[in-house]
Amino acid sequence: MTAIYLINPRAQPQAYFGADIYADSGFGGVQLVADLTIATVAAFVPDDFTLRLCDEHLAAVDLDTEADIVALTGKTSQAPRMLELADEFHRRGKLVVIGGPYASLAPEAVRPHCDILVQGEIEEIAPALFADLRSGRWAAEYRGSQADLSLTPIPRWDLYPNSRALIGAVQTSRGCPFTCEFCDVPTYAGRRQRHKAPTQVLAELDVLYGLGYRSVFLADDNFTASRARARELLTALAAWNHSRPHGPVAFATQMSVDAARDDDLLQMCAKAGLTVVFVGLETASEDSLRETGKRQNLGIDPVEMVGRFLDHHIMVISGLIVGFDADGPDIFDRQRRFVDSAPVPIFSLGALVASSGSPLHRRMAHSGRLLPDQPYGTAQPWSTNIVPKGMSGEQLLNGLQQLGTDIYHPRAFGDRMLRMLERLGPYTGPPPSNEAVAPQTSLGRDTAAIVKSLAGLGAEERAMLARVGRYALRHRPDALPLIQTCLRFYAQIRHVYAQAGFLPTTEGA
Ligand code: SF4
Structure with missing residues (x-):
């Protein structure tokens, strides 16, 4: 054999x-999203x-x-x-x-x-x-x-260590029609989006539900690229999720910001149980958006767009990039002001990176701006594989580190949490359940311990936890799952930053 x-x-x-x-705190290896x-x-x-x-x-x-x-x-x-x-x-x-x-x-x-x-x-x-x-x-x-995605079978989750993954995964489509220069998705998955039939998606969800997952990432490149198809699938997801015998699933996915123009679509997302969405806002600079071909982000007020998701109890997580050719040394202040105004607790901040196979990689190679010692084009927060144009490499990386330190200071993070909670509309998804789910209960305990450990980092962290906790208990107990999600991300980010030598403890501050 x-x-x-x-x-x-x-x-x-x-x-x-x-x-x-999780592993570094002694809880063993954990995957955020099952592979x-x-x-x-x-x-x-x-x-x-x-x-x-x-x-x-x-x-x-x-x-x-x-x-x-x-x-x-x-x-x-x-x-x-x-x-x-x-x-x-x-x-x-x-x-x-x-x-x-x-x-x-x-x-x-x-x-x-x-x-x-x-x-x-x-x-x-x-x-x-x-x-x-x-x-x-x-x-x-x-x-x-x-x-043709109708050929894709149900993944063999029976062979996967599901008790160590926080979130299950279903891919309902592949491809994205947009052409953001830094993105490799259109190169390998194509611009013509392909879809699974709703029945296929529900069959995969049935398996994950049976394994105990109550959070599922819809691992699409751009979930709402085809609005008609998104509507059809959301109708099926809502019916499925409202009829779960042991409580609903909380969905997360990725979509472009233009989806916020469609209030009816957001309403359908909320009804299906979608509570978290990754949106690539990227930058406050319109010149940089234009340069990178992110046309769907032009001519909009990104803060207002985030607010529209929040009105439907959908929390936004966003990408934030510095180092476009149009970015001069003032970009760090501009991005900081943008972050300070946005009701977005979690930004994945990084330097512009030319990912292998992306149009940006080709342009950088053609102009001799690829760094030979960074061959992979890996999206690392504190490095890039290109020579920046509007500032020196040192300015870029120093500015990036300072920006990260500033936006993830506990006070700044707490402010964004409260800004999000103040705008967050009521939850309209399937009624939640308190039923414990066997494989996920021990991970839930580990997550609670990790969130609690933030208090050990210093006085500012304790103040942030107390402020957010007080507000949530008084005004928004329905938002506790989202708050826990944000704090779990925050703990991971603080951990990574601490390993890189940033954000020293604020004890005694
Ligand atoms: S960044 Fe997002 S919207 Fe842009 S091409 Fe990639 S998947 Fe599409």
């Missing part, structure tokens, strides 16, 4: 949307293969595996570790297969590290790939196209 060891390598670093703080990629690829592996999954965020990679074939997948942020593991398994005589977003975006970088390079999506090439692996007469390369 052919044996495959399928690995999701560790991301480096896990900054804003990671969960390193959909290895669970999906596993569903294509024929029954006559032996299969074992490893999510390295949750368990150490077994370098002594007896499997004949080691398959690795990963995004750009996982590339360094993915290639390191590939080389190690090669040395140990394994057949190494690499696929996934990074392999598709930077095949020339991956090629020397694997026997079989899989580019593109797996759906249409899986039968040939596994038949060849079974026979031992494989090709060095397989190329999948942008697949």
Whole structure:
């Protein structure tokens, strides 16, 4: 029997949307969002293969595996570790297969590290790939196209350590019609968005619900890119979520800010149980938005747009980027003023990075502005792989660190929490339930301990917790799940910043 060891390598670093703080606080490895990629690829592996999954965020990679074939997948942020593991398994005589977003975006970088390079999506090439692996007469390369998502099976969550993931995942579409210059999504997932049928999505949700997940990330590149399709799916999600026997699921997803123009759509999102959305606001500078082709963000008041989501009890998390060509040294103050006015507690702040395969990467390569010592284009908060134009590299990184320190000072974070809570409208989703869910209860206890540990950081943190807690108990007890989500993110961000040497303790301040 052919044996495959399928690995999701560790991301480096896990900054804003990671969960390193759990392991580093002694609670063991935790994933913020269960890894959909290895669970999906596993569903294509024929029954006559032996299969074992490893999510390295949750368990150490077994370098002594007896499997004949080691398959690795990963995004750009996982590339360094993915290639390191590939080389190690090669040395140990394994057949190494690499696929996934990074392999598709930077095949020339991956090629020397694997026997079989899989580019593109797996759906249409899986039968040939596994038949060849079974026979031992494989090709060095397989190329999948942008697949029809009706071919995507239900992921093999039965093989995944679900008790260590905070949030389940379902991908309902792939692709995005927009063309933001820094983004690699249109390159590997295409501009024509493809969709799963609502029945497929609900079948995947049934599995996650049965495993105990009560939070699910709809892992789409842009959930509302097609409004008609979003409406159709939201209608199905609302009916499904309102009829759950043991309490509803809280959904989170990603969408572009233009969705806020459509009040009816936001109402449907809220009714389905969507409570958190990632929106790429990116920058307060219209010149920088224009430069990067983020046309959907032009000519709007971003603070008012966030308010419209909040009116429907949908909390916004946003990206924040500095280092566009149009950004001079004044950008840090402009971004700080923008953050100070926005009811957005969590911003994923970082330097502009030219991700492999993105139009920005091509432009930077063409103009000789790629830094040779940062080959991966990994979105790290305190580094970039390009030479900035409007300031020196040192100014960029120093300004970035100061901006991060300022916006995540506990007082500034507390102000944004209260600003969000003051605007937050009533919850209109399926009635919540207090029923405890077995696999998630221990993670819930760990999360509560991590949030509580913020008080140990200093007087300012204790004051922030007391201020937010008082307001919530008096005025918004219905917002406690969102508050806990924000505080969990805040604890992770403070942890990452502390490791980088920022935000010294405010004890005695
Ligand atoms: S950043 Fe978002 S809106 Fe822009 S191309 Fe990428 S997925 Fe689409």
